[in-house]
Every structure is written in structure tokens, then in C-alpha cells.
Amino acid sequence: MKLQQLRYIWEVARHDLNVSATAQSLYTSQPGISKQIRLLEDELGVEVFARSGKHLTRVTPAGESILEIAGEILQKVESIKQVAQEFSDEKIGSLDVATTHTQARYALPPTITSFMKAYPDVSLHMHQGTPTQISEMAANGTADFAIATEAISHFSDLIMMPCYRWNRSVVVPKAHPLAQISKLTLQDIAEHPIVTYVFGFTGRSKLDDAFNREGLEPKVVFTAVDSDVIKSYVRLGLGVGIVATMAYDQELDKDLVCLDASHLFEESTTRIGFRKGTFLRGYMYDFIQKFAPHLTPEVVKQVQACSNRHEIDALFANQELPFH
Numbered sequence: 001m002k003l004q005q006l007r008y009i010w011e012v013a014r015h016d017l018n019v020s021a022t023a024q025s026l027y028t029s030q031p032g033i034s035k036q037i038r039l040l041e042d043e044l045g046v047e048v049f050a051r052s053g054k055h056l057t058r059v060t061p062a063g064e065s066i067l068e069i070a071g072e073i074l075q076k077v078e079s080i081k082q083v084a085q086e087f088s089d090e091k092i093g094s095l096d097v098a099t100t101h102t103q104a105r106y107a108l109p110p111t112i113t114s115f116m117k118a119y120p121d122v123s124l125h126m127h128q129g130t131p132t133q134i135s136e137m138a139a140n141g142t143a144d145f146a147i148a149t150e151a152i153s154h155f156s157d158l159i160m161m162p163c164y165r166w167n168r169s170v171v172v173p174k175a176h177p178l179a180q181i182s183k184l185t186l187q188d189i190a191e192h193p194i195v196t197y198v199f200g201f202t203g204r205s206k207l208d209d210a211f212n213r214e215g216l217e218p219k220v221v222f223t224a225v226d227s228d229v230i231k232s233y234v235r236l237g238l239g240v241g242i243v244a245t246m247a248y249d250q251e252l253d254k255d256l257v258c259l260d261a262s263h264l265f266e267e268s269t270t271r272i273g274f275r276k277g278t279f280l281r282g283y284m285y286d287f288i289q290k291f292a293p294h295l296t297p298e299v300v301k302q303v304q305a306c307s308n309r310h311e312i313d314a315l316f317a318n319q320e321l322p323f324h
Contacts, residue, residue, distance in 0.1 A: 003077065005040040006070040008033050009048050013067050014140060017049065017056040072277070075141060079279035090282045091119055097287075098127040098134040098143035101226045103270065106246045107164075107324060108147070111291040119283050130198075130225065138273055144284060146273045147291070150205065158273035161303055162316055163292035165269055166324045167262035168207065169248055171234055171241040178240060179257040186214050186264055193221040193239030195230050206266045207242060231256065246324050269321065280304075294319065 008022070012033065015022045023030040041047050048063035049056040059067065085093055099108065104126055116124060127134070127143055131150040138146035139157045146158065149166075170189060172178050181188055196207060211218045221239050224230050227247035234241035234256065241256075248258040272288060272295070274280070285297040299315075306312045 001040065001043060002036075003073075005036045006073055008036050009040065009063075009067060010070050010074055012037065012049070012056065013059060013063075017058070019056065071140070075275065075277055078141065079277070082279045082281055085281070092121045093281060093283065094123040094125065095145075095284065095287060096125045096127060096137075096143040097145045097147065098129060098137040099147040100131065100134065100149075101128055101228075102244050102247055103147050104128055105227065106244070107270070108291070111287070114290050115283075115287050118286065122283055135273065138275055141275060144274060144278070145287070147270065148273075149268050149270045155273070157275055159276055159303060159306075159312070160271045160273040160309075161288075161292070161295055161300070161312070162319070162321055163270045163272050163295070164322045164324045165267045166244055166246060167267045168242055168265050169245040170259040170261050171231060171243060171248060171253070171256045172259065173235065173237070174255065174257055176240070176257070178259060181259070184259055184261055184264065186211060186216055189240060189242070189261075189264075190216040190218050193219045194242060195222045195224075195233050195239040196220060196242040197227075197230070198223045198225050206268055210265045267323075270324070294321075 008026075011022045011026060012019055015025065019030050019033055023033050026033070037048065044066070046062040046066075047060050048066055050058045050060050082093075097108075108126075112124065112126075115122075127137055129137070131148040134143070134146045134148050135155045135158060137143035139155050147163070170178065170184060178184065178188060178192065190211065199205070199208070208218075219239075222230075222233055224233075227243045230241050230243055231247075231253060233239070242261065245258075245260075245262070248256070272291065280300070285300055288295045288300055289297065302315060303312055306315065
């Protein structure tokens with residue numbers, strides 16, 4: 001059994017069993033990958049992938065167990081490389097961060113700016129996606145960190161730490177009837193078409209829960225994953241916008257009125273997560289602290305020492321998180 005063979009089956013599984021795409025991503029040949037997978041299966045005495053002719057069709061039950069262990073082995077190998085790199089030059093390397101548009105556009109810029117000034121030789125890569133995609137990227141090692149509000153808690157392979165709290169605001173054109181109301185109610189909002197996030201994005205579930213509790217059915221006429229897109233359609237008169245408060249820019253959005261809705265919706269918490277067993281380099285600890293100052297290296301190491309989520313939750317039980 002060779003490490004290369006484990007990498008091949010892992011990458012083939014990640015590429016939806018497309019051997020050709022895997023070969024391109026690894027800069028090798030398709031026949032070479034297929035041959036090595038066959039050699040591994042012959043040595044193990046089981047098939048990792050089921051086949052129809054020359055095409056891989058699914059991962060076998062044995063293959064699922066083998067892939068899980070292969071992923072752990074490959075992660076350990078990567079950690080060894082990271083350890084070596086940390087001791088050879090602690091300020092050179094790369095950092096992959098997966099996050100949503102709202103985090104990338106409104107929450108992360110100060111952190112990114114400060115980090116890149118401190119570590120000019122660290123190559124920083126930002127990946128945007130849905131909360132589920134973001135969590136998957138961190139869980140399978142494509143990204144070092146996942147930063148999101150929704151879905152991230154559903155992945156047991158991730159260590160998650162709370163960063164900050166936030167809530168929502170309603171944005172409307174200056175001439176809109178809601179702009180004249182001093183304190184909004186859910187009934188006020190429900191009387192108008194609504195433009196907001198796709199379900200599963202940026203605390204959308206808290207919004208739906210609030211209307212459901214009041215027995216109201218909001219008229220959601222348009223959804224998007226991008227706060228700026230939502231505001232654009234509010235400007236076109238499509239409906240009332242409900243966005244994360246941080247997504248309202250007093251300069252860029254001065255043609256819109258921002259109405260506080262924090263008393264209507266339960267606050268949300270943005271978290272940063274990374275895969276269990278990940279070796280965090282010095283600059284990775286620093287990135288976390290720049291984004292969430294209360295998450296010092298000492299605190300993060302305490303979190304890493306926790307054996308389950310209940311212990312992690314207990315660690316932050318009395319922590320008063322900042323409000324963004």
C-alpha cells in the first residue's frame with residue numbers, strides 16, 4: 001500500500017468519481033490513476049469503487065470505511081509538512097479561508113488587511129460558497145478555516161468557536177411607508193413583499209422562526225445569497241429588504257433607510273471552524289485572534305484539548321461575545 005494510492009482514491013471520491021478530472025487536478029494521467037486504484041484494491045482484496053464497464057459508479061461500503069481512514073492519514077501527512085514548515089520558516093506558507101459573501105464583504109476586510117501586512121509571505125486564498133459548502137471544504141481539508149453562521153454546526157469533524165453576535169435590519173427606500181415607523185413590528189413587515197437571504201444563509205432560519213412564532217406568513221418574493229444583490233432589488237422596488245445589520249454601509253447605502261429589527265429576531269452567532277486534528281501554524285492562531293480577539297492562542301489550544309462539543313460549549317458558556 002502506497003501513500004500515493006490513498007491520495008488517488010481520496011481525490012477521486014472528492015471529484016465525484018470523475019477520474020479524468022482527478023487526473024487533471026493532480027497533473028497526472030488517467031490510466032495511471034486507474035491502475036494504482038486497481039493495484040490497491042487487489043492488495044486489499046475488496047473494491048473501493050463499484051464499476052459499470054470502465055466507469056466508476058459509486059463508493060462501496062468497504063470503500064467508505066477505507067476512504068474515511070485514508071482521509072485521516074492524508075491529514076496527518078499534511079500536518080507533518082506543516083510542522084516542518086513552521087520550524088523552517090514560521091512566516092511563510094498558505095491559508096485557505098472558506099466563508100459566505102456577507103462575511104467576506106463586511107466582516108473580514110479589516111482582519112485580512114491586518115493579517116496580510118503582518119504576513120506578506122503567506123498566500124491567502126478566499127473561497128466563497130453556501131454554509132454547507134464552506135463546512136464541507138473545511139471538513140475535507142480544502143480550506144483551513146470555515147467562517148459562517150448557518151450549517152457549520154452540523155459537521156462533527158469540525159471544531160467550532162464562537163466569534164461574534166449579530167442581528168438584522170430592514171432596508172427600504174426613503175419614500176417607503178415603513179421608513180416612517182419608529183419601531184417596527186413583524187406585522188408591519190409581513191404586509192409588504194420581502195427580499196432576503198436564501199434559506200440556510202446568514203441566519204435566515206432565525207428570520208423564518210420569528211414569523212412562524214407569530215403565526216405570520218411572510219411574502220418572500222426574492223431571495224439571494226448576496227447582501228448587495230438584495231439591496232439592489234430593494235432599490236428597484238421589488239420589496240422590503242431584511243439583511244444582516246453589518247451589510248448596511250452608511251456611505252454606499254445612503255439612498256436607503258436602515259431600520260433596526262434586532263427586537264424582532266433572535267440574534268445569531270458567527271463561528272470559525274477547522275477540522276479536528278489540524279496542526280495550526282503560528283500565523284493561523286494569529287488570524288483567528290485578529291478576527292475574534294477573545295480567541296487567543298491559549299484559548300484555541302484549550303478548545304483543541306476538548307473531547308466533545310459539550311466541553312467546548314462549556315468553555316464559552318460565560319463568555320460575553322462582541323456584537324457586530
